[in-house]
Each structure stands twice: as C-alpha cells, then as structure tokens.
Amino acid sequence: MDKINLLVLVTVISLFISLFLAFFLFTFKAKHKISNTLFAIFLIITAIDVSDPLINLSVNGPSNLGMLKNTIAFLQIPVFYLYVLSVCYSDFKLKLKHIIHLLPFLIVNLILLPRFYTVDVASKIDFILNRQNMVELQFNHILFHIQIVVYFAAVFILLRKAKKLYLENYAGTNIDSYYWLFQFTSVLTILYLIVIVKNIFKFSEYPHISEWIKIGILIFQMFITCWYLYKALNNPGLFRNIDSKLKLVSDLILEEKKGGQTMEKEGSNEELFKLQQYMVDEKPFLNPALTIQDVSGAIRIPVRNLSVLINHTLDQHFYDFVNTYRINEAMDILKDDTKNKVTILEILYEVGFNSKSSFNTAFKKHTGTTPTSYRKLLKNSDL
Structure with missing residues (x-):
C-alpha cells in the first residue's frame, strides 16, 4: 500500500x-x-x-x-x-x-x-x-x-x-x-x-x-x-466539578493580612475541638461525597474559618483530613477479630471510600503499607 x-x-x-x-x-x-x-x-x-x-x-x-x-x-x-x-x-x-x-x-x-x-x-x-x-x-x-x-x-x-x-x-x-x-x-x-x-x-x-x-x-x-x-x-461519574466561587486558602490568608485581620488563637482552639469532636461522634466521613460546606453547616463554623483552620492551622488538605478518619476507621475494622471475614472492598465502602485505588493510596500514605499487607501483619502478630 x-x-x-x-x-x-x-x-x-x-x-x-x-x-x-x-x-x-x-x-x-x-x-x-x-x-x-x-x-x-x-x-x-x-x-x-x-x-x-x-x-x-x-x-x-x-x-x-x-x-x-x-x-x-x-x-x-x-x-x-x-x-x-x-x-x-x-x-x-x-x-x-x-x-x-x-x-x-x-x-x-x-x-x-x-x-x-x-x-x-x-x-x-x-x-x-x-x-x-x-x-x-x-x-x-x-x-x-x-x-x-x-x-x-x-x-x-x-x-x-x-x-x-x-x-x-x-x-x-x-x-x-x-x-x-x-x-x-x-x-x-x-x-x-x-x-x-x-x-x-x-x-x-x-x-x-x-x-x-x-x-x-x-x-x-x-x-x-x-x-x-x-x-x-x-467511568460515567468521573467528570464532576467544583464551585468556581471557592477561593484557595492562600488567597484567604492574604486577604486577611491585607485587611489587618487575624484569627484569634483561642477561637481557633475552640473551633478545632468542636471540629474534632464532631468527626469522632458523628462520623460524617462515612459519607463518600462529604464537602467542607457540609461540615461547616453541621458545626456552625463559617466555611472560610473552617477552611483556614484545616488547611492552614492543621496544615492538611480537607481531603487528607477526612481520609485520616476514614483510614483510622478502616484500621479499627481490620483489628476487629469478629470482622476478619469482611473483605477489603466491603471495608473501603463502609468507611466512606468508593474507589479501591483511592483507598489503597490513602491507606499506604497513612500507614506505610497496603490494607491487605496490614491485615496479614495483624494476623502474624497474633500467632
């Protein structure tokens, strides 16, 4: 040809x-x-x-x-x-x-x-x-x-x-x-x-x-x-979007500095305690579609303050902050002897993930190992 x-x-x-x-x-x-x-x-x-x-x-x-x-x-x-x-x-x-x-x-x-x-x-x-x-x-x-x-x-x-x-x-x-x-x-x-x-x-x-x-x-x-x-x-659900009105935390901090405003440390500590208590008691992280607006509405802290608190004060992205609680919940399930027949797939859905790759990535980032390897280590330690 x-x-x-x-x-x-x-x-x-x-x-x-x-x-x-x-x-x-x-x-x-x-x-x-x-x-x-x-x-x-x-x-x-x-x-x-x-x-x-x-x-x-x-x-x-x-x-x-x-x-x-x-x-x-x-x-x-x-x-x-x-x-x-x-x-x-x-x-x-x-x-x-x-x-x-x-x-x-x-x-x-x-x-x-x-x-x-x-x-x-x-x-x-x-x-x-x-x-x-x-x-x-x-x-x-x-x-x-x-x-x-x-x-x-x-x-x-x-x-x-x-x-x-x-x-x-x-x-x-x-x-x-x-x-x-x-x-x-x-x-x-x-x-x-x-x-x-x-x-x-x-x-x-x-x-x-x-x-x-x-x-x-x-x-x-x-x-x-x-x-x-x-x-x-x-992946029909792959392409979902964010609100263009949202601002980066770095821009929010810059605006506060220009306006001569600073968040009071005492107020930040109270809000942080309130946030952590809510995450432990209510477990909102089990919702796979959780947003910072959802948490803001539940604990009545303005989105702006909450965003600065998590992303700036805690030096964590909201995404990683929530995943930390999800991984801790997953680790508790993996440690539970009564749930040793629950599959990794069932666990990831139960704790708020809806993607195996995202769960494995977050788990390894938090623990240094994969969920499967973590479960094997637990079993070996019990022998």
Whole structure:
C-alpha cells in the first residue's frame, strides 16, 4: 500500500471514530451537558482539520473554502481549554467574554484576505506554490505555535488550581478526574508538539517527511479518541466539578493580612475541638461525597474559618483530613477479630471510600503499607 492510500485509509478511520464519538456526546443525556458539547465540537473541528487527504481527492487546486478549513485549526485548542474549564467548574457557562478565544482564528483569516481570499484562482495557485516565501503563512504558523504554548500552559495552570481547590474543600474520590484530565492534557500536548515538528518539515527542504509524520499523528489521534471514549464509558461519574466561587486558602490568608485581620488563637482552639469532636461522634466521613460546606453547616463554623483552620492551622488538605478518619476507621475494622471475614472492598465502602485505588493510596500514605499487607501483619502478630 502506497503512502497516499495509507493516508486516505487512516483519515477515513480517524474521521469515523471522531464523528461517531461527537455524535454520542451530543446525544448522550448527562448532567453536565456543556462539557460533552464542547468536547464534541473539539472532535468535529479536529475531524475537519485532518480531512485534507479526502478533500484533495475531490477538489482540484486551492479554494477559499479549503483555506478556511486549514485555519479552523486555530479553534481547536481554545475549545479544548473551554472544555477543561467546564469540567473543572460546575457553574461554568459560556459567556460573551469567551468570544475573545475566536481572535486568533479571525486574525489569520483577515490577514489572508488581500492576497488569497479576494484574488482569482491563478493568484491563489501562485500563493500556494510560493508558500515558503509568503509572509502571511509564516505569520500564521508562528501564531499557531504560540497559541499551542500559551493555551496548554493555561490548561495546566487551571488544572493545578482546580486540584488544589478540590483537596481543600472536598473529600470524595472525584479527585481522580483531575488526575485523568492532567494525563489527557499531557498526551494532547505531546500530540501538538509532534504537529509542530510536522510543520517545521512542511516548510523545509524535506516536505515528504511531513506527510509521514501526518500519518503517525492520525494514528496517534485515533488512539487518544478511543482512550477518551473508553474512560468516559467506564467511568460515567468521573467528570464532576467544583464551585468556581471557592477561593484557595492562600488567597484567604492574604486577604486577611491585607485587611489587618487575624484569627484569634483561642477561637481557633475552640473551633478545632468542636471540629474534632464532631468527626469522632458523628462520623460524617462515612459519607463518600462529604464537602467542607457540609461540615461547616453541621458545626456552625463559617466555611472560610473552617477552611483556614484545616488547611492552614492543621496544615492538611480537607481531603487528607477526612481520609485520616476514614483510614483510622478502616484500621479499627481490620483489628476487629469478629470482622476478619469482611473483605477489603466491603471495608473501603463502609468507611466512606468508593474507589479501591483511592483507598489503597490513602491507606499506604497513612500507614506505610497496603490494607491487605496490614491485615496479614495483624494476623502474624497474633500467632
């Protein structure tokens, strides 16, 4: 099979997978519909971007529609950024201010107006044949590469902040979604770095290398799309969000310092005793979806004070603070001879976890060993 046929075949398969998943996301009834819609749009834009081999079979010569199709790549990463934003924050809504993400796409098309969009076919052909010397195309490629760096940096910063906010305010196992989003973004970053390499060869003396890299990109993209589909179908509850109005404790402390306010030590001690007593007596940690707002309402300490108390005074994330009680409860069960037939899976659900991986990670962090190994050690010590 020659290079052209292979490229067409891979393109067809890639388009089918992307459009099928996009259709699924558009029609799937989910609580957070906007996230699914944004990712579906991302897939459609990606499908349009990689459809060159098929379009070249049916269209002879350059056209305005063909150039517009090429520039639509400037919408890919902005849409992905908005998707991540929608996954991270439950109250995310598309607003008028988000139109700013269209600017790169609009700028590149405005630049192409004088010497491509508004000229005859012969001039268009000459423009493409001399593309290596065309300032407009060089500018567009530089802008595209800058866009890649800026947006992916913004996504990683966003994920870092969202993860920290989650740890400071929630104690569920949905932290896994941020780990997965980080992995997914990292893989996409690698893909776009390969795209940059492809573009470098495209404008070099070795354009044929660019074509082979393009085949590799299409195959890589298929695997990424299938990975996303597999993850989404097997973990329908993975993508749950946090409130964007929440503030990091470091920001709360900074606000207090600027306002000349400090928490009184005596008041902090009283609140700390109240919190610890509540955790021991009421065992709210058994609720797998426990949030700092739940605890705040129960013991009547403002969320702001409670957040500073746990995350700053105790120097623990709320997530770790709650998991400490869950692990202690699990250890008590494991030590109980009357419950030696209770499985590890049953224990993790009983103490407030709903993920085996999260339970094992928290248990090992707290005790230095796994739940299974801990149970064996207890049995051996009794012999």
